[in-house]
Amino acid sequence: MWMLLLLIAVAPIVFLAVKLDQLSKMQNRLKVQLHFAQQQSVQLEHLAFWLAEEQSQQLLVKVHQAGRTHAKVPVWYLHTELLCKAIPVLCKELAKQGTLPRQAVAKFLKQQNQLSFNEMENFLRHHPVLTEFWQSNTMTSYLKLCQRAVEMLQEYKPAHSDRLAG
Numbered sequence: 001m002w003m004l005l006l007l008i009a010v011a012p013i014v015f016l017a018v019k020l021d022q023l024s025k026m027q028n029r030l031k032v033q034l035h036f037a038q039q040q041s042v043q044l045e046h047l048a049f050w051l052a053e054e055q056s057q058q059l060l061v062k063v064h065q066a067g068r069t070h071a072k073v074p075v076w077y078l079h080t081e082l083l084c085k086a087i088p089v090l091c092k093e094l095a096k097q098g099t100l101p102r103q104a105v106a107k108f109l110k111q112q113n114q115l116s117f118n119e120m121e122n123f124l125r126h127h128p129v130l131t132e133f134w135q136s137n138t139m140t141s142y143l144k145l146c147q148r149a150v151e152m153l154q155e156y157k158p159a160h161s162d163r164l165a166g
Helices: 002-069 077-085 087-097 101-112 117-126 128-136 139-155
Strands: none
Touching (some): 002 087, 002 139, 077 101, 077 139, 087 101, 101 117, 117 128
């Protein structure tokens, strides 16, 4: 009888000890998985920053090439250049603080002190092809906005040429 009572009293303790051991092993596996996921996240973040920098540099090369092909560049040349320069900054702001592109552009322009945020928005609203991308306010739409702004700069034809005929 005492043996039965002792078995009934010890059984839940043994059961709990086995469950606790299982939970401890599961916790250790999850810690390893979390560490691995954090490492991958950091690697992906670095890759995203590198790609943003590359995209920015490629677009800036096109901007500067387009600037050299015209005797007189359009007034919005600076706008396009600053949009492209902001790509890496936006990527970092989005990754670190979850900042949306418009907020990051406003912060970037304030730091650059070359163009106000209102001037940039007026430029973007003046060109309907860019407005939709700007209104979407996502990193993907911002990249498309930059690409389209560069294409517009490349396609720019002044009303009359200031170049001397030679």
